[in-house]
Amino acid sequence: DSGVTQTPKHLITATGQRVTLRCSPRSGDLSVYWYQQSLDQGLQFLIQYYNGEERAKGNILERFSAQQFPDLHSELNLSSLELGDSALYFCASSVVGVNEQFFGPGTRLTVL
Amino acid sequence: GENVEQHPSTLSVQEGDSAVIKCTYSDSASNYFPWYKQELGKRPQLIIDIRSNVGEKKDQRIAVTLNKTAKHFSLHITETQPEDSAVYFCAASPNAGGTSYGKLTFGQGTILTVHP
Numbered sequence: 001d002s003g004v005t006q007t008p009k010h011l012i013t014a015t016g017q018r019v020t021l022r023c024s025p026r027s028g029d030l031s032v033y034w035y036q037q038s039l040d041q042g043l044q045f046l047i048q049y050y051n052g053e054e055r056a057k058g059n060i061l062e063r064f065s066a067q068q069f070p071d072l073h074s075e076l077n078l079s080s081l082e083l084g085d086s087a088l089y090f091c092a093s094s095v096v097g098v099n100e101q102f103f104g105p106g107t108r109l110t111v112l
Numbered sequence: 113g114e115n116v117e118q119h120p121s122t123l124s125v126q127e128g129d130s131a132v133i134k135c136t137y138s139d140s141a142s143n144y145f146p147w148y149k150q151e152l153g154k155r156p157q158l159i160i161d162i163r164s165n166v167g168e169k170k171d172q173r174i175a176v177t178l179n180k181t182a183k184h185f186s187l188h189i190t191e192t193q194p195e196d197s198a199v200y201f202c203a204a205s206p207n208a209g210g211t212s213y214g215k216l217t218f219g220q221g222t223i224l225t226v227h228p
Contacts, residue, residue: 002155031214043156043201043218056215090155099144099205099214103155 003027004093004104012110018079021107025072025093031055032074033094033101034066038087049074081111114139116204118219125192126227133222135202136184142204145178145185146216150199160187192226199223 003026013019025032034046036059045058049068060066063081068074078085088108092101115138125131137145143164148156162169162176162185169176173192178185189196203216 002157033215035216042220045215045217048215058215094214100146100158100161101214101216102158103148105155 002102002104004091004102006089006091006104006107008107009105010108010110012112013081014112015081015083017081017111018077019081019109021076021078021089021091021109023074023076023091023093023104025074025091026102029093029095029102030072031094032068032072033092034060034074034076035090035092035103036087037090037106038084041087043090046076078109083111085109086111114142114204114206114217116202116217116219118202118222120222121220122223122225124225124227127192127194129192131189131192131196131224131226133187133200133202133224134184135186135204135219136182137204137217138183139204139206140183141206142217144205144214145176146203146205147174147176147187148201148203148218150201150221152198156201189224192224194226194228197224197226 005024007022030051032049037043046060048056052068066076088106090106091104094101118135146161149159150156173190175188199221202219
């Protein structure tokens with residue numbers, strides 16, 4: 001157990017819908033990262049937040065957005081869902097000043 | 113941006129043999145290189161990492177080497193066991209410290225199978 005929690009574990013929804021994935025970082029970690037893992041694209045960085053502010057952006061679609069709240073938990077919002085958005089979504093967190101990232105258990109999103 | 117290439121994509125060994133997985137990266141600004149192990153349906157787990165000021169690091173049966181000049185790094189697993197079977201990912205990141213820009217660029221993964 002890494003100490004990073006994610007909910008829900010599984011999510012099944014239909015095309016065109018909107019979902020929210022939630023992540024709580026390890027106690028004391030200020031940085032949160034979101035990654036998407038799919039069979040064809042591998043593990044891809046989406047976005048990073050540090051202490052409530054966006055720090056870096058990767059291959060994140062305009063239909064996707066994220067935020068980090070004052071209690072440091074983060075949410076990833078996916079809208080206008082397409083079949084190709086089906087993937088495992090991981091959140092990771094790290095301590096200030098070091099790079100080790102610890103991953104949560106992931107949310108498996110299935111878009112039908 | 114950074115691009116990480118990982119080889120081989122699959123690796124099959126007998127229990128007790130060694131396994132080597134290699135990665136190359138493109139961005140000379142990268143200076144942090146972790147390796148993750150992922151079992152089926154589970155989260156990636158950090159198993160070892162190396163920073164650019166170090167050429168080699170060992171942790172029991174696992175070692176990582178880094179050649180900054182050639183921009184490649186490798187994972188070595190000795191005395192492999194069936195429980196080592198998993199997908200292994202290498203990654204690169206531009207900062208070994210600081211509060212920003214710690215994103216990881218991952219290789220494509222290597223499926224390691226250790227036969228009893």
